[in-house]
Amino acid sequence: MRISVVLSVIGAVVTSSFLAAPATAQSPPPTMKAIVSHSYGGPDVLKYEDVPRPQPKQDEILIQVMAAGVNPVDTYIRQGYVGKMIGKQFPLILGMEVSGVVEKTGSMVSKFEPGDAIYSYLSFEEEGGYAQFAVAKESHAALKPKTIDFEKAAAVPLAATTAWQALVEKAQLSPGQIVLIHGGSGGVGSFAIQIAKVRRAKVIATASTQHQQFLKQLGADQAIDYTTTKFEDVVKDVDVVLGSYGVVKKGGIIVSITGQRDPGELEKHGIRGASLRAHPDAVVLEELAKLIDAGKIKPVVSQVFPLADAAKAQEQIASHHTLGKIVLEVAAAPKS
């Protein structure tokens, strides 16, 4: 793209041999469009700019991003809550999950080659998905599920990995167990319901009135409207809960994705507790891809925004009432 710009500006006055000359050491580094923030703050700190393309380290791949998922954590980092804690530097490019095509591989990468369609959960260090190019460790990416398009694939990595690590790795959910999933209509919850059904558990899920039917469509055996019903009044003796006390039977487990558990409360109820900070893991992405291609898990994308409208997408995710997931379209790609 850079060469075509040069041609259009100076093509009338230079010779063709000059135009054919290879790029020199003085050539400016390749650039890309990205959503960049130069300070912490509201959605207005997100600017659509030209910035240098990242380069992959030895164990990394450079991804031409097709679509990027949007998550609540992006807004926490933008506002500085998480950003300050993890020592983020400006300029900052947000975005922790992407789908795209491998553009280039580092010298130690063996799993991928240029042209592979992949999806990736970017760590806090790699973060930079709201951009035309991003880098990820080989161990944080997997081949994209073949049966879904890039937009749906970008909705999977962070939210579905979180649901998997909570239910499968922390709670070791097994067939016949009862699980209560709070926020079943959101990003994490919509995957959690489907993963729990794959594990042949009985699923009870909560959401607001308008999302009750959606919970059933995802496979929930019982849907609870949190605006009209106290879940404690209709649920008891569950084995696993993503969230709250009072309904877990003795020996059961609470997995929290929103904060620490109180050890005193856990002991009082005779239950176990685990706090999860989800993390990228290619093995989980490979498992999820198999389940998606087998038709057992379907990502639900309720809205797609152009990359330049990242601020609007963040306003939507900050509502805490998003249906399924929202994504940014970064490049037009064939649907597959």
Ligand SMILES: NC(=O)c1ccc[n+]([C@@H]2O[C@H](COP(=O)([O-])OP(=O)(O)OC[C@H]3O[C@@H](n4cnc5c(N)ncnc54)[C@H](OP(=O)(O)O)[C@@H]3O)[C@@H](O)[C@H]2O)c1
């Ligand atoms: N620990 C980790 O590693 C980790 C990873 C991912 C996410 N998280 C956190 O987990 C939370 C959920 O993430 P997400 O991506 O699923 O968010 P999301 O897509 O915004 O989903 C929010 C869900 O919460 C429900 N909800 C909203 N207000 C509620 C209320 N007053 N009572 C009960 N339910 C309510 C919504 O249902 P309605 O729309 O029907 O109201 C929706 O199902 C966020 O706080 C996020 O930061 C943590």
